[in-house]
Amino acid sequence: xxxxxxSSAAEVEAAFYEALARSDxxxxxxxxxxxxxxxxxxxDGPRQVGFAAVxxxxxxxxxxxxxxxxxxxxxxxxxxxxLTVHNVVEHISVEGDDRLHPPMIxxxxxVRGALGWRMVMHHASTTPEVTDLSAQGPHRVVH
Amino acid sequence: xxxxxxSSAAEVEAAFYEALARSDxxxxxxxxxxxxxxxxxxxDGPRQVGFAAVxxxxxxxxxxxxxxxxxxxxxxxxxxxxLTVHNVVEHISVEGDDRLHPPMIxxxxxVRGALGWRMVMHHASTTPEVTDLSAQGPHRVVH
Numbered sequence: 001x002x003x004x005x006x007s008s009a010a011e012v013e014a015a016f017y018e019a020l021a022r023s024d025x026x027x028x029x030x031x032x033x034x035x036x037x038x039x040x041x042x043x044d045g046p047r048q049v050g051f052a053a054v055x056x057x058x059x060x061x062x063x064x065x066x067x068x069x070x071x072x073x074x075x076x077x078x079x080x081x082x083l084t085v086h087n088v089v090e091h092i093s094v095e096g097d098d099r100l101h102p103p104m105i106x107x108x109x110x111v112r113g114a115l116g117w118r119m120v121m122h123h124a125s126t127t128p129e130v131t132d133l134s135a136q137g138p139h140r141v142v143h
Numbered sequence: 144x145x146x147x148x149x150s151s152a153a154e155v156e157a158a159f160y161e162a163l164a165r166s167d168x169x170x171x172x173x174x175x176x177x178x179x180x181x182x183x184x185x186x187d188g189p190r191q192v193g194f195a196a197v198x199x200x201x202x203x204x205x206x207x208x209x210x211x212x213x214x215x216x217x218x219x220x221x222x223x224x225x226l227t228v229h230n231v232v233e234h235i236s237v238e239g240d241d242r243l244h245p246p247m248i249x250x251x252x253x254v255r256g257a258l259g260w261r262m263v264m265h266h267a268s269t270t271p272e273v274t275d276l277s278a279q280g281p282h283r284v285v286h
Contacts, residue, residue, distance in 0.1 A: 037219050039230045046270055047232065047248050049219060076180050076192060078252055078263050083223040085252050087182045087264055089190065105190050107250045107266045109221055109228050120221050121230055123250040125268030127189055 003030055006117040009084035009110035013072075016108070016119060021069045023062040029055050033111060033118035041123045043104055067095035072106075084110045084117075090124065103127055146173055149260040152227035152253035156215075159251070159262060164212045166205040172198050176254060176261035184266045186247055210238035215249075227253045227260075233267065246270055 006012045012031050019027035032038055032054060040054040041047050048057045072088040079085070090104040109121035149155045155174050162170035175181055175197060183197040184190050191200045215231040222228070233247040252264035 037221075039219050041248055041268065041270070044269065044271060047217075047230070049217075074190075074192075076182050076264075078180075078226055078254055080223045080226040083221055083226045083228070085226070085228055085264065087190070087266065105184055105266065107252075107264060109250075111221055121219075121228065121250060123230065123248065123266055123268070125184065125266070126187065127184070128187060 003115065005115060006031070009079065009086065009112075009117050012110050012117045012119050013086060013088075013108060016122070017070050017072065021067065023067055025055070025059055025062055028058050028062075031119050033113065033120050035120065037120070039121045039123070041125070043124050043126050069093045069095065070104075082112045086110075089127075146258065148258060149174070152222065152229065152255075152260050155253050155260045155262055156229060156231075156251060159265070160213050160215065164210065166208075166210055168198070168202055168205055171201050171205075174262050176256065176263050178263065180263070182264045182266070184268070186267045186269050212236045212238065213247075225255045229253075232270075 004015070006015065015027065016031045019031060032051060034051050036050045038051055038054055039047060039049055040057055042057060042061065045057070048054045071091045073091065074089045076087045077084065086108045088106050088108065090106050092101040092104060094101065104124050105127045106122060106124040108119060110117050111120045147158070149158065158170065159174045162174060175194060177194050179193045181194055181197055182190060182192055183200055185200060185204065188200070191197045212235070214234040216234065217232045219230045220227065229251045231249050231251065233249050235244040235247060237244065247267050248270045249265060249267040251262060253260050254263045
């Protein structure tokens with residue numbers, strides 16, 4: 001399979017959440033750097049280190065048959081030429097389930113290598129309050 | 144107060160955990176970039192954005208009178224000239240409390256500016272299992 005070249009961290013992030021929405025394991029793993037030091041933390045889950053462990057965690061998640069659609073907002077960015085960090089609020093909906101789900105917070109890290117940008121860390125966790133987000137005016141965040 | 148100059152992300156990280164162990168608010172805030180886009184997420188807490196909000200969250204935590212001592216291990220690093228990300232396992236102990244506490248996972252982001260390295264993001268969350276860490280051999284992680 002020819003690998004897609006991502007020309008920015010934002011492109012990788014869009015592909016990451018699209019792969020998640022489709023529960024598409026190949027597409028998901030194509031956004032990750034093939035590296036033994038990639039790190040993935042699902043909400044309330046253990047830390048997974050290394051491409052194989054990260055792949056297995058997504059395989060298990062997708063095999064559950066639950067389709068998660070995630071919209072992100074309130075992105076805060078730290079970036080340099082070769083490394084970019086996004087902190088985002090994740091708004092979760094589950095296909096076929098109209099209940100409101102609490103948002104998550106994710107820190108996503110991307111590295112630029114010979115084959116363009118790839119994800120190297122995804123750290124997601126639960127957050128208790130939505131109301132706090134309203135206090136974060138647009139002057140403070142990058143959308 | 145003259146601000147300390149940190150010459151590496153690792154130095155900032157050491158100062159961060161020392162300030163935490165001493166519940167020293169001034170020392171804690173001296174490790175953070177004075178920026179409206181710094182982000183701090185305490186375990187299971189809401190996202191705090193901006194220097195003032197981050198300061199207030201530490202003030203509240205320290206005013207509780209509980210002294211947290213945190214040892215970190217299993218550091219995974221992504222770094223570039225101006226930006227560095229550390230993912231670490233945090234081992235927590237509470238002064239005067241001999242109980243074992245579950246570890247936390249933290250993603251810490253540092254930026255190099257005119258005044259040396261500073262922290263710009265701290266994202267900490269709970270993690271369920273210690274046993275998973277034993278599977279992460281030294282070939283996969285940077286200590």
